[in-house]
Amino acid sequence: MFKTLKIQSKMLIIGCLLVVIPQLIVASITFIQNKLILNNTIEETSHLAYNDLDHLVKSVYGLVQSHQDVNQINIKNSLNVAREIAAKNGGFSFDEKTVRWDAVNQFSLAPTSIELPQMKVGNTWLGQVSNPLDNVLVVDRVRDLVDVTCTIFQRMNGTGDMLRVATNVLKKEGTRAIGTFIPGTEPDGRQNPVVAAVLKGETFVGKAYVVNAEYITAYEPIRDSANKIIGMLYVGIPLERVKSLRQTILNMVVGKTGYVWVLDSKGNYVISQQGKRDGENILNSKDDAGNPFIQEMIKKAKALKPGEIAEHHYPWKNPGELETRMKIARVVYFEPWDWVIGAGSAEDEFLESSTKLKAAAIRSTFLLLGVFIISLAAAVWVWTIVAKQITRPIVNLTDAAERMSKGELDINIDTSAKDEIGSLAQAIDRMQTSLKLAMSRLRKEK
Template structure:
């Protein structure tokens, strides 16, 4: 079966939808187990801590009760002792009295006769004390809440007879006529009596049934300081009863309870407190149906030590047929009373919590499955649609590419046109061709393929056209090559002509060399002539220098004359001014004379004479001025002439100098001409040789031209090969159809 693109896409989508759900389910399953374990552990810890707390509290409670009892007892004992001392001295009378004995060890004996014990005036005889304890003792008991029992010593061993008591006549209390033997039933010395006999006050726990009675024994001494009896004081067990009741009432969880087991005497391994009062005093092993269990328990508690908590989990049966339930107990050892105090709960009561948790997890798994199915459904629909979107264009594209591969570009273009019309995705791609960022990959692929077909179409068309062009060009090249061939042969002919010409040049060069020899002769003659000319010129320059000196002297003389003329002119000016003044004076004189009338006539003649002199002076001055002016103009023109002459002389000297240099130049030139001419001769010879070499080169050129001709025929061959290649290319390209 072909696994098409569409199926692949659907498979991937479904896989993507299912796998997370499956993974979730597996993880949830794994988590459930771990969660349950964890919860159990946590619940267990919680229970244990709770029970431990309770046990601890119980232990404290017991200890408090114990301290309370011992303190009360001691206080009562002290009060009684004081009371006794107040009564008077203890004495043993001569008289005797008979006492009925309740527990004589000798078989059949039920009476003893002892001397009467008296304290002060109070005597303790059976007759007096029977049913009527000493009133003062009764009073004291009532006040202190403690019971008091008086003992009388029977024998040196220390057996004690109860001679008075305030305790009610119960099984556990001493009664009149009871003997407290100094040796116990097990044959050991009773420590209390031993202490009293040695004169000490004894404080100890008696254990008539629970082992918890705190009793103080005080020795009584007679006048001889002999211990003749003792007094026992112990509290009413009211406190203990209250404690037990409270323990009984305490329940833990639904069915859990507090238990106390004794470890001493008769109560060892027996219940002191349990879930009900009816079990009191029963053997624990018999109740739980397990042998040796209680010993394990006690051993563990004692090993842990006073007040230290221990815990134990075990199966507890309430009867022999019972299957038993898992139980957890926390317990501790209370030494003073020899009690093991414990609190126990049944673990199955806490099963509900874990069950609820499991239920929630199951619910989660169920919902996960449903969600998975729904997701799968949605994914199937969506992937079916999406795969259509992707796969259809791709299949179009595959068809198109197949057509392109077959080379039928024309059909490919028609197919593209058809796809443009039929496929909406293609239409969208074409319309959005200017915005490639808005297109998906298939759209871009479609556009790319379309572009490729167009480009290929134009490329193939171009190649086909180019093939034709190349063919034409190669034909043209061949023609050009043929033309070149003709040119080369022409060149060969030209080369031959050049060879001939160069030979001619060689011959001409020889003739030219002869001509140059004649030129050389003429040049040396010219050199001589120029030397003579130079001598003459030097003489001329010297004369001119002299002339210039003389000119300068003349010029300076003329300047001097000019200065003199200037001086004369100044003097003439003065004379003119004087004449003018004189004229003016004579005028005024004439006027004044006229005004004087007849008296002024003589004076007017004088004035006229003066004016005439002045006029003459003026005329003379005018003439001198004219002369000076003429002289000066002559001098000025003389100076000008001299200047001109001097500059002429200078000019002539310069010209002569230049001429001399030129002659020198000519001489040098002529002298230099000689070696040049020889160089020309050499050059001619070299040229002749060069012409010969040119001839040789030309023949080589001819050879090269024939080589070129060969190369051209090679080139022609290559051109025809190119033509063939182009024909091959054209036939190959014609495989692509660009038109019908």
């Protein structure tokens, strides 16, 4: 097929190919290299972004762990102080006299009336002091020395219900929380971990619910002269006191709209965005796909080993937004405080740099394509002109030869060109001259 084409067409095709093929090779190599670099860059950028999120969660976990370690040391030392003060005041015992308590379950708030022996420190009955301005043996001295809350519990029954008979823990109305008790069995039917540990003769150290808030606590058994467990001694500090940790978490930002949050395993917000939803239960919240994503994240977190991190993706639309966006969260579980610590953000914000790189790559591809199209158009235009400049004299000479074959010998042939075409024109001109002479001879002979 190529052989049947005119010289001008052949030259145009060859010229364009000479321009296009190198450009295609360069463009293909450039495109492949850019794609490889882009993929590697996006992968590395995403990896770094996820690592930053992991580091953020780990840093919060580390902060909580360090606070726990420091507070545990303080709590254990405070418990030693409380035990020593009680011993110096003569230790714990019961009087033959009894006293009636209108006891209240600290979880269910169910009241119960019970008659118990008067509990004494040395020879002094602890009384039923509810006014925080009135001094109470042991517990107020511990508070003054080491700045912790302290409580003396009296065992109520064989199941191990523990009644606060002396305390500096205050109720919401501002009175001492005497008469409240920790039940041996919680409302959900499980054994209370504090009571369970104490009844085994062990010291419980960890987070616990105290009257109306979460505390970092230590409880140890109180024994009588027969080594029987008759109550327990408590010291603790409220988690709310760890304000520096809380503020540090509140100040952390992830991307443009992301944040760090803390839930307990029951789905209650411990630390929410800007603290606006603290205490709210979101266990049954569902994402835009209808999945209970909070339950799923808590389940993942509680299955982790200490310090391990889990990932969760879920669709979400914030109030005021028109479109649902995918969000990513990294979660870790701090068991001593029952904290599910999470950090999350919208994926499009989190991977914004990767998105920008993709956009830049697309622009680069269109730029290459534009250069290729312009180059091809320029090549067609240039080689069309060149081909015409080269083939026009050949076409003219072909036309002249055709006319000469028909007997026209007075054709003006341009022989000014100095190239091969000029040589061909000169040869045809000589041939025309020869033909004229031959024809002239033939006419004379006739």
